[in-house]
Amino acid sequence: MSVHQLWKFPRGTECSEAMQIVKNHLMGQLSSEQLAQLHDSIWSYHSHFVGADKCFSIVMQRIQAPIHVVWSSVRRFDKPQAYKPFIRSCSMSGDGQVGSTRVLELVSGLPAASSMERLEIFDDERHILSFKILGGQHRLNNYCSTTTLHECSVDGQLATLVMESYVVDIPAGNSREETRLFADTIVKYNLQTLAHISEMEGRHQSVEETSS
Ligand code: A8S
Numbered sequence: 001m002s003v004h005q006l007w008k009f010p011r012g013t014e015c016s017e018a019m020q021i022v023k024n025h026l027m028g029q030l031s032s033e034q035l036a037q038l039h040d041s042i043w044s045y046h047s048h049f050v051g052a053d054k055c056f057s058i059v060m061q062r063i064q065a066p067i068h069v070v071w072s073s074v075r076r077f078d079k080p081q082a083y084k085p086f087i088r089s090c091s092m093s094g095d096g097q098v099g100s101t102r103v104l105e106l107v108s109g110l111p112a113a114s115s116m117e118r119l120e121i122f123d124d125e126r127h128i129l130s131f132k133i134l135g136g137q138h139r140l141n142n143y144c145s146t147t148t149l150h151e152c153s154v155d156g157q158l159a160t161l162v163m164e165s166y167v168v169d170i171p172a173g174n175s176r177e178e179t180r181l182f183a184d185t186i187v188k189y190n191l192q193t194l195a196h197i198s199e200m201e202g203r204h205q206s207v208e209e210t211s212s
Contacts, residue, residue: 029060038150038163045121045128045146046165054142055179058165061191065202067151070160071127072201073194074147077102077119083194086110086186098122101134112138121146140183143168160198162191 026035026042035042050056063070073083077100078092088107094100097119104115115136121128127149133140145166152161164187170179 026058026060034152034161038161041148041150042163045130045148046163048144048165048167050167053170054167055170055176055183056165056167057180057184057187058163059184059187059191060164061162061188061195062152062154063160063162063195063198064154064157065160065195065198066158067127067149067160069202069205070162070194070198071124071149073198074127074129074149074162075122075124077122077129077131080104083197084190085193086189094119096122104136106138112136112140114138120144139171139174141169141171143183145187162194164191 030038046058048056076082077096078090080090080102081087086106087104089105090102092100092102098121100119102117102119104117106112106114113136115138116134117131117136118134119129120132121130123129128146130144130146133143143166145164147162147164150161150163152159166183166187168179168183170176
């Protein structure tokens with residue numbers, strides 16, 4: 001069984017099997033100590049129930065900026081274009097809490113024009129955001145993603161580990177691998193942009209702190 005065929009088992013013996021799949025996937029990128037620390041979060045937020053016609057993936061990004069700086073961009077459900085370069089505009093309905101929806105217009109040149117999305121989980125304290133795609137002009141039906149942020153340190157400096165996992169229907173005429181490659185490319189690009197702007201903001205804030 002590979003990572004994209006992960007099943008969410010009830011807690012118990014099989015649970016460790018599901019965890020193992022995610023862990024194998026993240027192994028090269030994290031030490032076993034870090035994996036142990038992230039165990040509960042991976043289990044609760046990143047091991048999804050995945051049917052045969054669906055595709056699952058998890059992407060990680062280390063950011064050399066404190067967690068509050070990274071979260072200040074991720075938490076803005078009304079402003080995803082701040083770090084998602086393919087989004088041209090966003091209009092949100094609701095108060096920014098769970099159940100709020102947003103309609104996105106995308107930049108040109110993509111095989112997609114718009115997306116309608118609903119906020120599913122929003123936890124300001126634990127730094128968790130999850131949204132689900134309800135519709136739009138694109139091919140990623142029933143896309144549902146969860147992003148969690150984790151404090152870590154890189155060379156003794158406060159840093160952030162971002163984990164983003166998703167489940168999506170495999171479109172007719174495409175393979176699971178094609179679907180995963182397409183969505184992973186977008187998610188990785190978003191997270192690299194998030195790293196770039198957070199690291200700039202983090203440096204800006206630490207300069208202000210030392211000069212004040
Ligand atoms: C996100 C993640 C993804 C967004 C994809 C994968 C999308 O916004 C783009 C192109 C598509 O074909 C699908 O966190 C869709 O936003 C850029 C419109 C959903």
